[in-house]
Amino acid sequence: MKKRIDTGFAFHRVCFVLGLLWLVATWVPVSRAQSPPAKAAPAVSDDRTPIRVRYPETEHLHDLQTDHDYQYGRDAPPPENPVARFFSWLFGKLGQFLRSKAYENVWQYVILAAVAGFAIYLLARAEVLGFLFPKKAQATGMDYENLAEDIQEIDFNAAIDEAIAVRNFRLTVRLLYLQTLKQLTNAGHIGYKPDKTNRQYVQELANTALQADFEKLTRWFEFVWYGDFPVDDSQFTTIRNEFRQFGVSAESMGKPHSYSN
Secondary structure, three states: OHHHHHHHHHHHHHHHHHHHHHHHHHOOOHHHHHOOOOOOOOOOOOOOOOOOOOOOOHHHHHHHHHOHHHOOOOOOOOOOOHHHHHHHHHHHHHHHHHOOHHHHHHHHHHHHHHHHHHHHHHHHHOOHHHHHOHHHHHHOOOOHHHOOOOHHHOOHHHHHHHHHHOOOHHHHHHHHHHHHHHHHHHOOOOOOOOOOOHHHHHHHOOOOOOHHHHHHHHHHHHHHHHOOOOOOHHHHHHHHHHHHHHHHHHHHOOOOOOOOO
């Protein structure tokens, strides 16, 4: 009986140990059981093949050297055309001058001053500055200071003939303009005063049929007398005929309008 009990106890102890081992085996992490084996380092091949240097063909290399897309900071070869070669040389020198320190320090200011002076000269010749600065234009209006006598005392026909005889067309145009002012004054269309400007007389003829023609004569006078534009025989004949036609119209026009002195 005792031997049977010991045998049963031994059997149960063996079963207990086996169960315990199974339980420990099932507790092992799955990730550790499924972890892939470590990869071996790739073997590096020992390439001792000789290097072969390849060069482009001569024609292809020349095309690449002359291609503008591949010229970084290098000057292109001069053109074959002599005229184009000259302009290429000229623009190259101009570019060197504009990039020079002398231009940055001195010459750019000299050029700007020269351009500004030339622009002012052109504006002054075109009477634009007088439009921008009315006070200055009024002070430099008609040159009445050189007129010693009153326009009513001048024999314009004799003075004009004398100026034409010496081909002084500039003075002749001035005398024709003063004679026109005398005619307008005598006809009652304007009020003459030595200190008035030609633009004031144009304004006094506003809303009359005479204003447009008189303004045209005024421009002729300003261009020739103040602008010192040259007048040849043909131009002078045209100007003189326009002054004559205007004088006839001014004297034959109806009642004069009122004006302010």
